[in-house]
Amino acid sequence: MSDARRWFDLSSPFRMKRGGELVGARLAYETWGELNAARDNAILILTGLSPSAHAASSDEDPSPGWWEEMLGPGKHIDTDRWFVICANTLGSCKGSTGPADVNPVTGEPYRLDFPELTLEDAANASFELVRGLGIDLLACLLGNSMGGMTALAYLAQHPGSARAHASISTAAQAQPFAIAIRSLQRESIRLDPNWQQGRYDDAHYPEAGMSIARKLGVITYRSAMEWVGRFARIRLDSDQRDEEPFAVEFQIESYLAGHARRFVRSFDPNSYLYLSRASDWFDIGEHAGGNVDNALKRLGVERALVIGVETDILFPLPQQEQIADGLRAGGAEVDFVALDSPQGHDAFLVDIPRFGAAIARFLAAL
Amino acid sequence: MSDARRWFDLSSPFRMKRGGELVGARLAYETWGELNAARDNAILILTGLSPSAHAASSDEDPSPGWWEEMLGPGKHIDTDRWFVICANTLGSCKGSTGPADVNPVTGEPYRLDFPELTLEDAANASFELVRGLGIDLLACLLGNSMGGMTALAYLAQHPGSARAHASISTAAQAQPFAIAIRSLQRESIRLDPNWQQGRYDDAHYPEAGMSIARKLGVITYRSAMEWVGRFARIRLDSDQRDEEPFAVEFQIESYLAGHARRFVRSFDPNSYLYLSRASDWFDIGEHAGGNVDNALKRLGVERALVIGVETDILFPLPQQEQIADGLRAGGAEVDFVALDSPQGHDAFLVDIPRFGAAIARFLAAL
Structure with missing residues (x-):
């Protein structure tokens, strides 16, 4: 089976937010398109809980990816223009180091000895990957669902590391439902x-x-x-x-x-x-003394696209409005798009016409 | 422990919609208030999946019932005026015959030998109880949640058996969510x-x-x-x-x-x-060749109150609108009330101020 994945070695030990560390950990990732000479055309995609780094097909791996219709030459995220990176989340099981992998220190699978994982750790791992690829400033950081929370954790820890941010069907903090x-x-x-x-x-x-x-x-x-x-x-x-x-x-x-x-x-x-619990733990407010709005103000992006779906019961629309308002209060120019897709939280995976149009319009203006 | 329950012997064998029958089955019920000489002040309450017949306290059983604030002397459902009956659903385990009871034919608990149960059977059992209490015409048949579906099954099988109907947070048919x-x-x-x-x-x-x-x-x-x-x-x-x-x-x-x-x-x-599956099976359309609207037209009530809650994800508001429209098309004078209670489907149990006001207003006009 062909495989387009590459692996990036994280700093070792890779220190984690809640105190643990990983030795010899790595991230699986895929890329599409070419990084330009100015190194200013990179888009990083952070995923939901279950997807792999295989967002779209490529010559190396022609199998359809989880966002196949969204991403590729001439598509909504046009890889003729953009250099697109998709990372498998730290702690996942699709190539990045996670609980199913062998702990090199013990020679045994981590299982529950894997250190407590937060989305901040997942974000930091992706940040190392981006830097490792020679990119100082992302053209756009895009995250959906859990990946949207990870993207907020990324920007909260590394403000100003992306010029633009696309936040899709996600939340600034996990809510009780x-x-x-x-x-x-x-x-x-x-x-x-x-x-x-x-x-x-x-x-x-x-x-x-x-x-x-x-x-x-x-x-x-x-x-x-x-x-x-x-x-x-x-x-x-x-x-x-x-x-x-x-x-x-x-x-x-x-x-x-x-x-x-x-x-x-x-x-x-x-x-x-681990990933499910990390999602529950996420609260961007922790990066600003418990105040979500203040945390959202400090992310340092110039432009943002925030998309939510009216039928989403898991990440309801007011959570997207909160993100949009916070980014705007921080000085970003924000496009807020509330879609009436019937597919709920999953709409970003299936309602490509609506999502694709909004994303393409946003990227075209960058 | 004091107990206000009484038991009513169903016809034996009690024949069921999908083919089985029960021998020596009975319903547990409680009553509040007095049946008047004209026998025209009776309200029957049909419950959700889990409640017992103990909707409210009484001299015989002073413990609070599941609708304690709604029901009693001078309360929203005023038992100084109304003779109120609440039946435990057939197939439940709060006194009415159900899978946990001994099958008199075998001497063993029914367990999964209990015949397939539908809400039509539950409705027919309650109809026998009402007749057994000497009531030909209910002043009002009230059902909430699963009990609301049971109430529709009651009226579909016995049209004209209630002058008024109160339908609360329920559905004319179970929908896929x-x-x-x-x-x-x-x-x-x-x-x-x-x-x-x-x-x-x-x-x-x-x-x-x-x-x-x-x-x-x-x-x-x-x-x-x-x-x-x-x-x-x-x-x-x-x-x-x-x-x-x-x-x-x-x-x-x-x-x-x-x-x-x-x-x-x-x-x-x-x-x-059993009760959960019966809820899935419910589709009032089966009583009119598959057409829900036609079935709702034939229930033969003069007045109806239909209440739904905007935050109810289990029985969403459009399902209540459908019931209201169908009853209206059948000639009933219908009050449709959409409440913005924050408590979702359970609001009828906890948001007594809003629900009580709507129900009291409706009953006062009967």
Whole structure:
């Protein structure tokens, strides 16, 4: 299988916000386009909880990426003009160092010995990558969902390190509804007897817990409105309820099951726990004595695009408004875009026409 | 412990919509106030999934009921004027016959041998109770949440059996978002190794599954907006994370844990599964060849109050609008009330000032 990933060695030891450190850690990343001579055309994309660095196809890896329609030559993020970097989050399991990797100090997988991870750490790792690629100033730092929080952590720790910022379906701090959902996802994994305090293996794997966590994720990533139109009350053709009285019966249930099936074995459960908890911990206010608005004022970007979606229940629109207001108060010229995409939080992944237009318009003006 | 419950013997065998039947089944119910000589002042309350028949205190049982502030002498539902009946749902575990009860035919608990239960069956059982109390025509049939669907099933099967109808935070048919949530709640219980296809006992009880199901319920019963104001990012004083790395840390998590703790052992898991599935199955359209609007036209009530809440994500406002429009098209005089209570679906239980005012105004005009 072709692979476009490259690896960047982080400083070692890589010191983390809450006290731990990583030895010999690295980030997986991919790039598209060419860095120009002035080194001023770089865009860094920070991702949501589960995506890899493979945002789009390339000659080295022609498989479609998670943002395939958004990114490429002539596309909304035009790689004929921009040098685009996408990093796999520190602590993830898609090439960057995370709980599933071997700790070189002990020779054993980290599992729960992985140090407490914050989005500030993930941001700092990406910052090292950008510097390592010889880029002092990003043309644009773009983050969506958890990656949007990571981007805010990036700018809070390194103000002025990006000229422009695109903040998509994210939050300046985790709020209780999202914390409740993520806490319940983590609990589902932890209560699975196969989780075994993180010491599962392929034969004893917390499949049930991961499945519940993923289904709950999908439920909160989309919107009730979309599903009314898409699934309504359509039943499955095959009725398995003779053998199993509470088996799936409606298309919506089978849709969730399909999502879970594709995810459960492709994402490390411990990594999921670490990234999920890091999202709950995030509060940009910590960088300004507890005041979110003050923290948002100090990010040092000249221009910003903030996009939110009216049907997003996980990162509701007022959270995007707060980011836009804070950036504006800090002197940035801000485009705030509230989209009425029906797909909820996931809209940035699927409603490419609306998101692409907003992003392309913003980048064209840079 | 004092108990105001009475029991009503259903017809035996009690035939059920999907083909099964119950022998010697009964309903638990409570009443408040006096039935007048004309027998025309009766209000029947049908409940959500988990409440008992104990809606309010009385001389016989002075403990507070689940709608204590709503119901009583001089209260919004004034029992000085009205004879109020509240029935525990057929299939529940609060006195009415359900999966936890002994099947008199076999001498063993029903468990999963309980016949497939629909809200139409629950409605028919309540209809028999009302007839058994000597009431031909209800002054008002009131249902909230699942009880609101049961009330629609009642009227669809017995049109004209209530002069007025109060429909609160409910739906004419289960929609995919709510089905997805309930399906996941059922899955959490079913995946608990202690569930054992319904053959748990007190020593081996699906505690983890019930806990996840309840927490997910509470998350969808309330609203993000309420929680921002109530919990924000407040941490717990006692930090248990030294011993347990992913233990609860935020107040919102401890709030959910408290709800789960109180619920898990007080509600029968199999009963939960049956009632949850019955809610998914509900579609009033089935009573009019698949057409919801036509079914709503035929309920034969003169006046109706339909209340919905803007922050309700489980039974969103458009579902209440649909009910109001359908009743109006059927010739009823309809008061439609959209409340901006912050408490989401649960608002009818807690925002008594807003709900009480609307209900009292409606009842005063009857």
